[in-house]
Amino acid sequence: MIKVETVKTYLDRCSKCGGCQAVCPLYGETMAEPLVARGKLFLIKNHIEGKLELSPKMKELMSLCLLCKACMENCPNKIPVDQLVLWARQKIAQEKGISFVKKNIFQHLLKNNGRLTIAARLGYFYQHSGLQWLVRKSRLLELFGDLAKKESLLPEMAKVPFRNQVPRLLPVSRPQKRVAYFTGCLTNFVFPDIGYAVINVLRNNGVEVVIPEQWCCGIPALASGDEETAVDLARKNVKVFQRENVDAIITDCASCGSTLKEYAELLETPEARSFAEKVLDFSQLLADVVGFQPGEEELSGLVVTYHDPCHLRRGMGISEAPRSLIKAVPGVTFKEMKESDRCCGAAGSFNLTYYELAVSIGRRKAKNVQDTGANVLLTACPSCIMQLRHVLQLEGSDVQVLHLAQLLDKTYSNAEKKS
Ligand code: SF4
């Protein structure tokens, strides 16, 4: 947790110029001053000066932030608003506690892979036993506000988690690099296809992949103010990955990648610093380190556009690598969309908590996608994929939403896929 003195220094830098208003997706939808960075900084300052309590309203206003960093990018004084909002969330969690549901998810599921796998299997059972069909048919959830809409956001769970489907080591002959793959929870439990695409593309480019035992990166806990759980998870991951003799630790998830990078500040140990230095996004490894070679399959007829995940573009500073990889695919036409770096509204569990707001933000993204005439939308974050599929479906669009790795994988004739 950053020190209160540091928070005060940042707060004093705000000149109230309003530069953050123009880019804040929440302000764009609501025109509410407390939701924009300037308003949030005002609230935090008033709390520190003893003029404002950590009331339920204050808690709600602090949770109404996508942590997208757009305000920071547009701020003349480069105030790290997301860090200040996280500071406030941590203080609220410490003084007022976190909800019963979140506490149990963070402390009893995220820290325990066995229980997390059981929860994922229960999700799969719910979806495939006819129970989900029955619940939807009975319209039972409509009795509980927008629960039915939130339930429709649930992605289809994998029958078997990705890490249980693949061996620990995926060798190649004469490897040019050896990497450890941090799969993240979504690829593991929801999108094994993305995992297969990642390893297939890497192996076709001479990269040996090792997949160690691992835990959630900690972002759900961190974003809810539960720093203690995030620190525990970071320690576990650092301990396991530091045993691997690898050139890099790669991830296919922008949210995981930016969180893993933050382990250095979170743990403040030499091991965590060395871990964080090795973390690379999948696209960065391929474009900047390995020198991506596509396969021989020509993907004619694909018109592709790309959504920049906030955590990749502003969190890790990566925007060119994915584009250069797309442009290297034979036969593909690339069309840049308007506001490609504007948040899609997913923001972890934001779309579950504030469904209507997240959908309005997402609809703007869906319109920008459709305006390009693309038939494929690519991105580099499984959480964005879920939100983008949902909002495009609501718009009646048939644009296919894929992870960048899945497009690259289509160029190889030896693609290996399971689910
Ligand atoms: S852009 Fe920066 S300095 Fe200007 S009001 Fe927003 S947070 Fe304050």
Ligand code: SF4
């Ligand atoms: S991080 Fe994003 S959602 Fe939060 S205040 Fe800044 S621009 Fe708005």
